[in-house]
Amino acid sequence: MSSTNEYEIRLMKYILSTLILLAIAFKPFAQGCSDAGFCSMGTLQSLNVPVADTTAEYLPHSARIAEGLGIGEQGVLIFQTTPEVNIGLGKMFSFQAKIPFTSVNGDLGKTNAFGDVSLAFSGNFKLKPTITLTATLGTKIPTNKADIIGIADIDIGYQPNNFPITIPLITFQLPLSLPMAYQTSLGTYDLVGGIGINL
Numbered sequence: 001m002s003s004t005n006e007y008e009i010r011l012m013k014y015i016l017s018t019l020i021l022l023a024i025a026f027k028p029f030a031q032g033c034s035d036a037g038f039c040s041m042g043t044l045q046s047l048n049v050p051v052a053d054t055t056a057e058y059l060p061h062s063a064r065i066a067e068g069l070g071i072g073e074q075g076v077l078i079f080q081t082t083p084e085v086n087i088g089l090g091k092m093f094s095f096q097a098k099i100p101f102t103s104v105n106g107d108l109g110k111t112n113a114f115g116d117v118s119l120a121f122s123g124n125f126k127l128k129p130t131i132t133l134t135a136t137l138g139t140k141i142p143t144n145k146a147d148i149i150g151i152a153d154i155d156i157g158y159q160p161n162n163f164p165i166t167i168p169l170i171t172f173q174l175p176l177s178l179p180m181a182y183q184t185s186l187g188t189y190d191l192v193g194g195i196g197i198n199l
Contacts, residue, residue: 040066042096042120042136044194060088076106076181080115096120096138102184108176109150113184117141120192131199138192146187152176 063085070078084098100115120138127133151173157166 041118041138041192042094042122042194043124043134043196044120044136044192060094062086072106072181074107074181076104078181079103082115092124094122096122099143100184104182104184106182108152108178108182111148111150111178111182111184113148114143115184116143116186116190118192131197134196134198136192136194140186140188140190140192142185142187142189144183144185144187146180146183146185148178148183150176150178150182 063083066082066084068078068080068082070080072078080100080102082098082100084096087095089095097117097119099117102111102113102115104111118138118140120136122134122136125133125135152175154172154174155166155168156170156172157168159166
């Protein structure tokens with residue numbers, strides 16, 4: 001093994017050890033892909049990670065519509081349509097904007113609204129002929145406060161002894177705070193960052 005390779009390995013070990021110690025010391029508040037949309041922003045999505053092949057055709061701009069269907073607890077059905085636009089800013093940088101429209105239907109009610117706006121700025125940096133570093137910095141902007149209210153139908157009735165049917169007396173509607181599964185926005189301003197290495 002050459003001395004250059006040994007030096008690079010020692011340097012990578014030193015950098016990794018330093019990053020781990022800093023993360024432990026400062027107790028950062030971070031997460032993986034638990035929030036919808038974070039892992040598909042900019043170069044964080046696996047489809048966008050560039051290949052180190054310089055002969056590949058360069059496409060500066062693109063647009064697409066993504067469809068998603070989710071099934072949750074308590075009979076919650078979530079359908080999402082997300083238009084997305086990617087704008088190339090030269091061969092190294094790009095900008096992405098997307099906004100989902102979400103429809104939720106479940107036992108507690110229905111909601112239909114636009115979700116959080118996602119904006120991301122990404123860069124691709126060739127470190128070596130076969131190694132590319134990708135970095136994304138972005139934000140999510142809420143479209144509501146995650147406080148959508150549903151309407152629940154409340155039935156009050158009377159059921160005589162040994163009678164299998166309840167006799168309805170009155171029905172009224174009551175506003176009901178819906179749980180997070182029914183909300184179309186996280187209701188928070190978020191900063192998103194990520195780095196990837198393509199070997």
